[in-house]
């Protein structure tokens with residue numbers, strides 16, 4: 154048996170003790186007893202410790218911080234962000250401003266696993282510490298999901314007991330993804346399967362729509378027959394049968410965005426307007442580039458105050474949605490990677506007044522940052538969902554003449570270790 158004092162939290166959800174050992178579900182300052190094969194026992198609890206809001210917390214892989222009060226969660230994220238910047242060698246940084254919303258029922262999208270448990274079809278998530286290939290944790294609630302999403306998940310499971318079409322498709326499903334809009338008036342479903350039933354997808358969707366009238370559209374996504382050894386995320390799905398509308402309208406501020414089923418959209422329905430305000434705000438000018446533009450969340454708002462928006466998006470179906478959103482105007486949607494776009498732009502010596510960029514977790518990367526330095530745009534707004542790659546890219550950009558003048562932590566993912574940052578750079 155060992156007794157450890159937790160020194161601090163690290164990115165990824167765990168706390169770390171003085172001897173370097175890491176433990177999940179602890180808090181800074183706590184004294185914890187550990188014994189091989191038994192869960193850690195908290196001997197001296199932090200005053201920030203609270204009762205978790207979900208019965209599955211600790212077992213479920215989705216949440217990491219439900220045992221911390223919400224103000225403590227925000228403090229943990231700010232501390233980790235600052236430490237990540239320090240490790241990357243970033244100095245002379247502005248204060249971090251924190252922006253948050255309602256910390257429960259915020260997710261507009263959930264991806265559930267489907268499996269048979271004790272002879273019954275159930276939905277669930279990955280267990281904490283497990284990967285996609287391991288046994289799923291069947292769940293009875295998900296209080297970070299918007300209520301409609303969980304209502305739909307419960308409906309599909311309940312209907313499978315009595316409805317043959319629902320049973321057939323649910324039994325064939327590997328995962329279900331539900332996506333809803335800002336006010337939960339519309340719902341989309343993607344059903345991932347390796348062995349689709351020969352027919353009956355329409356009957357499945359109509360039966361579900363009877364129970365959940367907000368269901369507007371659904372599609373089956375066909376996975377390879379045999380799971381990839383690299384895991385579920387490495388697999389590419391082909392489109393199977395489709396039903397109803399192909400997307401939903403999602404309202405943010407004055408804009409109504411068309412989001413196709415499967416296209417990226419910011420996941421937190423309570424803070425997306427604040428994220429948009431931070432990324433766009435009152436900025437105006439002649440030319441702006443929106444890199445990694447998705448369906449055009451930032452582009453549409455930028456189009457109100459810039460003469461021309463050039464928006465770059467490499468993924469489908471977002472690139473098609475983006476082109477439709479900017480169609481018929483002087484703006485330009487470019488369906489290519491940011492790197493290819495920047496390589497061409499540097500040759501043509503283009504220089505926008507502003508660049509907004511919101512890459513996936515991998516960040517912008519060394520090659521694209523080097524090209525950005527050559528563009529010498531006076532202001533860059535970098536929206537990031539990974540502090541480590543953000544710190545790496547900021548270090549390179551500050552070495553190339555930029556200064557970080559504003560830092561915002563936007564809590565897009567309450568109850569989890571994930572964090573969203575909006576950094577403003579000027580030269």
Ligand SMILES: C[S@@+](CC[C@H](N)C(=O)[O-])C[C@H]1O[C@@H](n2cnc3c(N)ncnc32)[C@H](O)[C@@H]1O
Nearest residue numbers: 417445446447450466467468490491511512513
């Ligand atoms: C974090 S999302 C941001 C989307 C958008 N800014 C928004 O707020 O809705 C990143 C987007 O970048 C796209 N993407 C990924 N890799 C890319 C690349 N190399 N070049 C351009 N776009 C890319 C993805 O398809 C996704 O839509």
